[in-house]
Amino acid sequence: MKHLVYLGNKLSSAGRTQSTIDTLSTLLRAEGFTVTTASKQTNKVLRLCDMLWTILRHAKQADYVLIDTYSTQNFYYAYLCALLCRFLRLPYIPILHGGNLPQRLESHPQLSASLFKKAFINSAPSNYIKAAFERLGYTNVKCIPNSIILKAYPFKERNIQTINLLWVRSFSEIYNPKLAIRVLHGLLERGITATLCMVGPEVDGTLAATKSYAKALKVTVTFTGQLSKAEWIALSQDYNVFINTTDFDNMPVSVIEAMALGLTLVSTNVGGLPYLIDNNITGVLVPPNNADAFIEALLVLRQDRKNTAAMVSRARAQAAVYDWNSVKKLWLAHLK
Template sequence: MTNVLYIGNKLNSKRSNLASISVLGPLLEQEGFKLFYASTYNNKVRRMLDMLWSCIQYRKHIDVVLIDTYSTQNFYYAFLVSLLCRSLKHKYVLSLNGGNLPSRLNYNPRLCSILFKPASHLVSPSVYLKEAFASYGYNHVTYIPNSLQLEHYPYQEKSFDTIRLLWVRSFSEIYNPSLAVHVLKRLQDAGYDSELCMVGPDTGDGSFQATKMLAEDSNVTVRFTGKLPKAEWLALAADYNVFINTTNFDNMPVSVIEAMALGLPIVSTNVGGMPYLIQNGKTGFLLPTDDAVAFERAIIKMVLDVDRTQEMAARARAMVEGFDWELVKRKWFAVLDM
């Protein structure tokens, strides 16, 4: 099997959810790949230096470098590592994780060309990003969806005696957590027995405190759990019956795929890769960004037509069964064995 240096944010931080490096890496190891990792440092400068040093340190022991690539500041980690890989004549594969990467292609075409064109493969977890990259002339993109081990996701048909909303994401401005509170407020003001649980870490950009303050000012009670291990939030999901995704930018969020696998009906903003994951009215609802009224109406529609809602949830589960690791892993074998 192939020896892989996996470059990404392998952090154990209260301010971030697990990155793909911490999910995909162990799965590849289970299949016999030899993995080296960088980096675990929370300090950004130390992390960057460790990533670069690891390329040099393991240069005689690796066959390929796999690099998680994001659209924001972490874009430059991938860029610098790719330059070093080319200098050392390492093959490198870029795993495209940033839902806003199309904007990066538009605003930084030269840097993107230097990073993306020499890559052995570009791997996209969504058809959305694959098509976006193709529109800029990058035709060597392989679609490999974010995967699940489905045996860990028991399907549960939901009832709707009350409305129990679940939100799972990092508290960050781009994910618009305040919208969830506005939706809860509208439902309660309309006389619906409803509650909201928000699961995720405080990224430190002020969104968490702003969301808590909004809940207090709106006189609604929101359950904030903080960051939870995956097993804990999956168990928690059994107590809720609607999953809301309020983000302003997105790609192919694992949390939404996981909710679909569990049988939670989905109400999401219609951004980025979401229409490639959810068929509006068939496997969930897709709505305009920052529109609490639209969210309220969609949720009420779910509650008033339980049979249709349960049919949507069942179709969503059937769709994400195609993301099971046992099916997806062979696509990674083809990319990494090269």
């Protein structure tokens, strides 16, 4: 069976949200692959060194190197790891996570070409990223969606007469969590009974800032910190609307999970979200950083119960497309 080296930010043990390297590596092992992962190092320099050393240490055994690739500073991790792979003549596969990667292609065309055009394939979790790459002349991009184990997400029919909002994401500025606070505040000001629970770990000081913002607006918000997948799935049973407030995004697994669970979905219309959510069919898309648009969408969904129930049912059917039993066939087609 093939030996894979998988490089990414494996930081869940350090209090961060589980990322693709945690879930996909486990699923690939279950399919019979040997998978070596890196890195758990929290220090960025040490993390890069660990990744490079892992490539060197397994160069003779590895068949492919998978590299989680983002649009922020981690882009340079991917570039340097790919450079070493090419020196060692190891085929590598960037997994294209960053919602802002299209802008990275344009702002750093030479580095991007060196990284992506020389890859075995580039794995795009969404057609949004695939189309953006292809517009700039990349031909080695395959769409392999993020996946879930559908049976782990119990579907529940919900009434949203009382609006109980759930937000699940790492607390990072690009995910704009303060927008969720403004949405709650606006609903309460209109006399609508509503609650908000925000799930996720601190990343860049945004959690503390969001708590202060809620206090300043005098609204009560439940902050759980990081929860395991099973814990937040259980928690979701007490909520009925999932809001995604991000300013940049690709194909967030948390949104797919919300669709699977039967949560009514309202999201900003950015990045890959319109490729994932069919507006007014499986969820509602609104302009970014616009609390009033969120509130108006929620009030319409609250009023039109029949249409909302149909939307949630269609979203569950859409989530089934991302079940691992389907997605794994795409991985196996390339890795075997």
